[in-house]
Amino acid sequence: MTVQEPNVVATPGNEPATPAPRSGQLALTVSRPAEQVVVVGASGEIDMLTAPELRAAVLEHLDANDVLVLDLSEVSFLGSAGLAVLVEASQQGNRRGAGFRVVAVRRAVTRPLVATGLGEVFSVFASVEEALAADASTDAR
Numbered sequence: 001m002t003v004q005e006p007n008v009v010a011t012p013g014n015e016p017a018t019p020a021p022r023s024g025q026l027a028l029t030v031s032r033p034a035e036q037v038v039v040v041g042a043s044g045e046i047d048m049l050t051a052p053e054l055r056a057a058v059l060e061h062l063d064a065n066d067v068l069v070l071d072l073s074e075v076s077f078l079g080s081a082g083l084a085v086l087v088e089a090s091q092q093g094n095r096r097g098a099g100f101r102v103v104a105v106r107r108a109v110t111r112p113l114v115a116t117g118l119g120e121v122f123s124v125f126a127s128v129e130e131a132l133a134a135d136a137s138t139d140a141r
Helices: 051-061 080-096 107-116 128-133
Strands: 026-034 037-046 067-078 099-103 123-125
Touching: 026 051, 026 128, 037 051, 037 080, 037 128, 051 067, 051 080, 067 080, 067 107, 067 128, 080 099, 080 107, 099 128, 123 128
Parallel strands: 037 067, 067 099, 099 123
Antiparallel strands: 026 037
16 A cells, blocks of 8 residues: 555545545634623634644633633534633633633533533533623633
């Protein structure tokens, strides 16, 4: 067997080679829908390769007296490195006096939150609108 391109997997027989799935892709958006509110939206996979990028974006926008909403509604995978980013963001939010809210709707995100018990630690919402409408008492504990 010979491999011609690093992203192509050779298959036995006459079957055509198929591109290997690309992992570690993450897209981030940042918006300010209101004064003292920042929404960081993530789409793609949050794993050990992409978690540092998410961490940098979240910590950069986690300012005192602000509310940071981390929108994970378009995330297709949330690994342990991503969970660690959420824990750190929550702790930093508490230290800085900032609110931290998480939007999670897909099973790929809600399942690890529930399995680890972190769904009880963060303020988790079904939409950005719900997170923005929540009163200050639901901010990071």
